Amino acid sequence: MKWSVSFYEEFEAEFDELPEEVQDEFYAEAQFLEMNGPATGRPHVDTLKGSKYPNMKELRFEAMNDEWRVAFAFDPKRVAVMLVGGGKVGMSKERFYKGLIKKADARYARHLEKLKQEEKSKKEEKGKKR
Template structure:
């Protein structure tokens, strides 16, 4: 399975009845109360993807990675910072479209 298939797996989880722990959890420390992470197994790894629902209730996948071998606090700090920046940009872009 390649990265393309992994992203497809994430989307299948978001569309299906699988939302909830342990696959999905809230990301504490985000600027956005609705920032979540979804965990997807990829071989022996568990990838974590940050996502949020925009005002139209569409799930926006923002970034992701495998924290294996990384400091947990550093991994989540980097993931949340990147996700917040990308979601802020997404919301700004959508606001400017109207």
């Protein structure tokens, strides 16, 4: 079974600003994730400890002499939603992850709320058709 990977809207704009080499490495890892889904483990994916969400993960890769991490979570629709990312070089590990997790948790909360609203709208539409 192939899994889906999508970009959270704000991250998509941020991603577009990254150097091509970083984007290429990301896409290679994302393809691996699409093939293996939640079973993907290290060195490609690891759990982000400290998140409010137990399913919050990080996609891990190296590009341009930096260690890159992209926070993501598999949502209820079985889509790996890429939320936020960045390079770790030049920043303390603690500071990097604190910022990454804070932003990822906030974006994932908004993503889940949007899914909930879409589901509610679908149910209301079904009710009107009866």
